[in-house]
Amino acid sequence: MTDLSTPTTALPSSGPPTIRAVRVEVVTGPDAGSHLRGVSERIVIGTHRTADLVLTDKTVSRFHLELVIEGDAVHIRDLGSKNGTLLDGVELESARLRGATILSIGQTELRVDLLGEAVAIALAPQEQFGGLVGASSLMRITFERLSQSARRATHVLIEGERGTGKDLAAAALHDLSPRRDAPLDVIDCNMAALEVEAMLFGRGLQPGALERCHGGTLVLDEVGNLARNTQRMLVRALEDRAVRRADTQQDADVRIIALSRRNLRIDVNTDRFLPDLFELLATSRIRLPPLRERLEDIPLLVARFIGAEASRASAQLQTAESLDQLRSGPWPGNVRELRAYVEQALAGETPAAETEPPLVDANLPLRSARERWVRYFERTYVADLLERTGGNVSAAAACAGVDRVYLHRMITRTGLRAQLSRDRK
Secondary structure (H helix, E strand, O other), X not given: OEEEOOOOOOOOOOOOOXXXXXXEEEEEOOOOOOEEEEOOOEEEEEOOOOOOEEOOOOOOOOOOEEEEXXXXXEEEEEOXXXXXXXXXXXXXOEEEEOOOEEEEEOOEEEEEEEEEEEEEOOOOOOOEEOOEEOOOHHHHHHHHHHHHHHHOOOOEEEEOOOOOOHHHHHHHHHHOOOOOOOXXXXXXXXXOHHHHHHHHHOEOOEOOHHHHOXXXXXXXXXXXXXXXXXXXXXXXXXXXXXXXXXXXXXXOOOEEEEEEOOOHHHHHHOOOOOHHHHHHHOOEEEEOOXXXXXXXXXXXXXXXXXXXXXXXXXXXXXXXXXXXXXXXXXXXXXXXXXXXHHHHHHOOOOOOOOOOOOXXXXXXXXHHHHHHHHHHHHHHHHHHHHHHOOOOXXXXXXXXXXXXXXXXXXXXXXXXXXXXXXXXO
């Protein structure tokens, strides 16, 4: 299986991005002596045959843990395994490690070493893929992998948070594929199970989407919400390239593009998602990065949303001060939220500030989820502090028990500098 995921942190924009090689060796356990030398941003270890390092230890989960290479460190994340991942006898959900490390999973011990050699990562020459836009290294890596996937005939799994553009990526994959002239349909898997089954497989004399899209592409939005029985029926249909309706077999040679906000490997471990269906769909697996990981793309995105409109509002949105403020936002709704913000500003409305704390999303790495809450807390706390002190930074710093210079940095980081300036006028 080809893993076309992207790293969790933005790569440097100067010079060609590279990735460090990593070596994983089984030190003890049923698979002692086995090893893997990987040159990929993400390496998955488990007993499922699509894992990068496949183990036979029955106490290890199908997809037990994931190694993400981030610069000169390895980020380790447990994928909801049954028996956990231990470091020095302490169970962890995620950790960032720099040196050689021994991990315990089930009855197996692994040694993880980040090697000195680095390999260049291919970048797409363009700053757009269909309706997706981005000039950052992270997005150009994603565009290159989407382009590779478009040329293949395999099914695709696109994972990413809400508002990252999974639907745009799916549409572009179809438009740039050899199936571009054949039908394209979309099924929302959030609906009731019987309704989804009828829409997929048909009912009586009414053909379903699999049959109607014969030769074309079917997009399954939030595929992780499919009922187990529907998943089994889908596996059979994809393997047979046919469906049964009205006691007859109908051809259904369809390319599936599956979209998911959740990490389906975790769902496989918890028996929410069939391993066989995951294997079929994730032949190519692509992760769309959230906006917070590619903040350098915000000026380009804002310019794209504004288009040719020339107005005071559009000019104000593109000032250095305004762009700095936008880059400091948490953007839990990602590009979709940014677009709504820009459209509100262009319409002369005051864009709604985030007043509710961000949702706790267990699909995010612990660090990312914590950082989202910290950003929300800092902005809310500092805004309230400045309001209480009438914008007097010295008084606000005294109330908070911090140095005035430190508070000035927080004001800039939280995007409240412009508001403070306006309050002083």
